[in-house]
Amino acid sequence: MRRTLLLIFLVQLVRYITAEQSYVVSNEKLEPFEGDSETLVLFDTLKTIGRERALNGSFKFLGEMNNDDFKVSVELYSSPNGDGDFKRMVMDVPQTSICECFKKFYVQFVQPSLKQGETTNFPIVDEDTCPIPEGEYYIKNVLFNTEDWPQQVPRGIVKAIITFWSGGKNVGGLIVVVKIEDRQS
Numbered sequence: 001m002r003r004t005l006l007l008i009f010l011v012q013l014v015r016y017i018t019a020e021q022s023y024v025v026s027n028e029k030l031e032p033f034e035g036d037s038e039t040l041v042l043f044d045t046l047k048t049i050g051r052e053r054a055l056n057g058s059f060k061f062l063g064e065m066n067n068d069d070f071k072v073s074v075e076l077y078s079s080p081n082g083d084g085d086f087k088r089m090v091m092d093v094p095q096t097s098i099c100e101c102f103k104k105f106y107v108q109f110v111q112p113s114l115k116q117g118e119t120t121n122f123p124i125v126d127e128d129t130c131p132i133p134e135g136e137y138y139i140k141n142v143l144f145n146t147e148d149w150p151q152q153v154p155r156g157i158v159k160a161i162i163t164f165w166s167g168g169k170n171v172g173g174l175i176v177v178v179k180i181e182d183r184q185s
């Protein structure tokens with residue numbers, strides 16, 4: 001018993017030191033959607049590929065996305081048993097200026113998974129990045145690096161509905177569904 005506890009403690013310690021999360025995130029589904037009257041963000045060629053369901057493909061931003069006009073919102077839903085019974089989570093992101101949104105969320109949740117010039121040609125986002133540049137960008141075979149993700153995340157299926165807004169109108173977005181499981185030690 002004491003040995004088991006010691007072992008668990010050591011595993012946790014190693015995780016802490018190596019910043020390894022206690023959970024594993026895998027991509028379940030990517031579902032792009034169109035805007036109400038026009039679509040300025042296109043994710044329809046982004047797919048999950050292979051047994052590991054890595055992200056691969058490209059996405060397009062049409063038009064410079066500046067802080068005055070463009071906003072992003074994120075709605076989060078969780079299905080703890082993974083049975084499709086989704087409940088709204090409290091950690092939603094209300095409509096937020098696009099540059100703020102990228103600096104806060106893209107930098108924490110997505111950017112650590114990418115290597116500029118290698119797995120993506122999307123420019124590195126930092127404090128001064130604004131507007132988010134228009135263009136077509138590739139993502140090559142990318143798995144989520146969760147190092148900078150929060151330690152506490154719900155297990156089960158989590159669905160994020162990421163909507164882009166311009167002039168108050170929905171201009172398209174992406175639904176991302178991921179599975180979050182305890183890491184097997």
Ligand SMILES: *[C@@H]1O[C@H](CO)[C@@H](O)[C@H](O)[C@H]1NC(C)=O
Pocket residue numbers: 047049056057058138139140141
């Ligand atoms: C991965 O995406 C690239 C475009 O960025 C595409 O050319 C390639 O065919 C994709 N690979 C697979 C296996 O879908």
